[in-house]
Amino acid sequence: MEHQQGGQEPGQYQLPGCYRHQDRETGIRCTRCERPICPECMIAASVGYQCPECVRGGSGTGHSAGASRPRTIAGGTMVGDTRLVTKVLLAINVTVFVAVLATGRDLVEQLAMLGLARADGPFDPFSPPEMLGVADGEWYRLITSAFLHQEFWHIGFNMMALWFLGPPLEAALGRARFLTLYLLSALGGNVLTYWLMAQNVMSLGASGAIFGLFGATAVLMRRMRYDMRPIAVLLGVNLVITFVPGLNIAWQAHLGGLIVGAIVAYAMVHAPRERRALVQWGACALLAVLLVTLTIARTINLLG
Structure with a gap:
């Protein structure tokens, strides 16, 4: 035998x-x-x-x-400080939060995610109402809203998640790839919000980008053959909280960020070594083009 x-x-x-x-x-x-x-x-x-x-x-x-x-597992250059981009992103969020506390709601109305709505003001029958939102040309809201918070608990939760999830991903991907992951996740969350949330409802927060980091962490841990149970439990709890009625959470941003973050991370850590940079940046470019195309399509839809 x-x-x-x-x-x-x-x-x-x-x-x-x-x-x-x-x-x-x-x-x-x-x-x-x-x-x-x-x-x-x-x-x-x-x-x-x-x-x-x-x-x-x-x-x-x-x-x-x-x-x-x-080189890192994604081909990025290894550096001494693997928290630099994480620290910069955290500092930007905190700075904008302090500015919101100082200026009140004005800054929120200027930077928050908003599809299309009429600006507040007296009614004038002889001129069309002033409009606000992405559909009116304020495309910057798709990114600026991801750095905007109003409540201490909101920014506290998001920044705590960024501090714990960011450095391992920054170390694994490299600074440029990690920053790309963060920004595309934020954009993906707001594009899905643009499509699925009522166009006259504002949303704000880094949650879309944070959920992108959750998705990327899961992809990286599977690629490294680590125990998936901790991230699976953490992600599951956050998804459950996302859909709890009455919390007024923009689940669209969470879901969009999660999907985009997972896609970007998969392209980063599974790209073949021979064409690694081409596959990685090509995938990110295609994803960015897709998100821009979806934004244009939704704008056309809203403007009729």
Whole structure:
């Protein structure tokens, strides 16, 4: 009777062996070259582990002076401060919040997400009413509203989520890719809001971008073969809260951000190494074009 190596039953899944120690099974792979590595060969990186050869190649040991710098799993350049973009985004949100507290509702009405509504003011039968909103040409609202908050609990929850979710993603993707993920998620959430929410109702907050980070975290954890249960529970709880009646939560922004964030992250961490940058930035460009097209279509729909 034949037996599989290592006492495996026929048909049972067998983990690959370490590329340096073939007799040692492992479920961990180098975040750069993706070769299986055992605990003896694991060298801790900003995200996950790297093999000895990739670490030597990144530091220039044993190679020419032109050796490439260490790269993240998405191909971004590894840097010392993996919280820089997260800190900048958090600072922008807090600064705008302070400005809202100082100026009152005026700033909210100027920057919040709004499809199309008539401006407040006395009725004039001899001139058409002044209109506000994205459909009236104020396209900037699709982004500015993602940095806008009115209540302490709202900005507190969003910034706490940004602080915990942002740095691991920034370390894994690199600064430019992480910023792209954040902005496209914010845009995706507001585009879905533009389509599904009443056009004369305002919405605001970074929740669309934050849910994009949730989706990206789930994609990254699956790619790294980490335990999915913590992020699944956290995401499930937040989705349940999103649809609780009476909380006046813009579920459209949450759902749109989640979908876009997951798509962007999938393109970032699953792009083939040979054409990584082309696939990543091409996917982001196509997604941006799609969101702009949907915005134009909704504008045409509202203006009749």
